Amino acid sequence: MADYFLVDHLDVNRLLREWRWLCPQPLELVARSAFGDLFLGDEAGKIFKLDIAVGQMNEIAVSETEFRHLAQTKEKRQQWFAEKDELAAGEHGLKPNQNQCIAFKIPIVFAEAGTPNNAYVGSLYEQVSFLGDLNRQLSQVPDGSKVQLRIQK
Numbered sequence: 319m320a321d322y323f324l325v326d327h328l329d330v331n332r333l334l335r336e337w338r339w340l341c342p343q344p345l346e347l348v349a350r351s352a353f354g355d356l357f358l359g360d361e362a363g364k365i366f367k368l369d370i371a372v373g374q375m376n377e378i379a380v381s382e383t384e385f386r387h388l389a390q391t392k393e394k395r396q397q398w399f400a401e402k403d404e405l406a407a408g409e410h411g412l413k414p415n416q417n418q419c420i421a422f423k424i425p426i427v428f429a430e431a432g433t434p435n436n437a438y439v440g441s442l443y444e445q446v447s448f449l450g451d452l453n454r455q456l457s458q459v460p461d462g463s464k465v466q467l468r469i470q471k
Contacts, residue, residue: 322349336450352404354419373453421445
């Protein structure tokens with residue numbers, strides 16, 4: 319992705335529709351990763367990372383200014399945006415556009431996700447929505463439990 323901060327065209331309320339169980343407060347979309355993780359600002363200006371793969375939201379900066387400054391460092395680009403993984407995926411032809419993300423056929427929250435050729439380029443809205451619903455359901459299940467997926471349309 320050329321610029322993680324090119325997000326003005328995205329509808330934050332649509333992206334967060336299935337995540338309101340975790341983040342009910344008003345939030346502004348500040349940035350996003352190639353893997354669909356969202357960087358959100360609250361009314362106080364704090365920046366949070368919504369890790370869509372594992373269903374966690376954590377504060378990462380006290381302001382957007384601090385976030386943008388830290389995002390310029392190689393260490394934080396790797397930690398927050400998985401830059402090396404994004405580049406490796408690009409070498410395999412996985413290059414999402416501004417409305418897409420690198421997604422996984424088997425979500426990485428599952429042990430079976432380590433299978434070859436699990437990644438693909440998919441709709442950002444669909445992936446964020448699907449993982450919001452999935453992680454909401456998984457949040458009610460103890461870690462390590464066996465689960466059975468039932469996907470309804």
